[in-house]
Amino acid sequence: MSDEYEHRLMSVAMEEAIKAKNRNEVPVGAVIVNSKTGEIVAKNGNRTIQLNDPSAHAEILVIREACDKVGAQRIPEFDLYVTLEPCTMCAGAISFARIRRIIFAAFDEKGGAVVNGVRFFEQKTCHHKPEVNYSVKGEEAGKLLKDFFKEKRKK
């Protein structure tokens, strides 16, 4: 898989993160891609406020949509691109969905669960570990989040 391909897909996730910001949601976006065909099957951003749903992180929303489209609770041919390191909840859902590969942009020291925090995919209670790549457009995604929370604190 070329760097250019991953950057292109992360740009789509970034667009979703910006849309989330414009809804006043934490600016995180995600995309799910069929690894065989390259087709984007779902893209979305955080909607926890809009939906009154603490589980409505970008990752959960695209996993639910992709699974619904495929008609299965496991989608092992699919890859997930997300602009922020997944949290504990989302890492669990990624594992249950049997996602083939995850690619994330910015690190999340405070709430991440892949290379930070509980490092869920390394644990015995994790029964499917996806391939992991990171730092694709990390600076851009990180800046979007940083600026968002800076603005919030001003208000």
Place this chain on the structure above:
Amino acid sequence: MSDEYEHRLMSVAMEEAIKAKNRNEVPVGAVIVNSKTGEIVAKNGNRTIQLNDPSAHAEILVIREACDKVGAQRIPEFDLYVTLEPCTMCAGAISFARIRRIIFAAFDEKGGAVVNGVRFFEQKTCHHKPEVNYSVKGEEAGKLLKDFFKEKRKK
């Protein structure tokens, strides 16, 4: 809070677990209660197969329903009763929802994340720790699960 009160609510969660089993889903049930009024605001069992949704664990379903009813993504006055120790995904959702107290029945050594596994509520990346109680009707809930998987293996 009396033992009898907790047993009564766990019995409602057990009924949901049995209904899940009858749908051929992993038999786990959950109930969310308003801690001020005692009112049950949501009850459900696993529906990951039925809904083609790996996130459709009993806990997530009742949290989503309760939050939708309350009209908020955080429900700090609510208590969650569940027949099995929550997994990593559900522990994350419980924390995000700011659930006041969780009470679970059976332990889950293979996939639990409260007293087993990542023990999420003890971690720095967990930003809300609910009160925790367990073993309420633990034997009964554990037997239901054990028998379910025993039957599965026979087929």
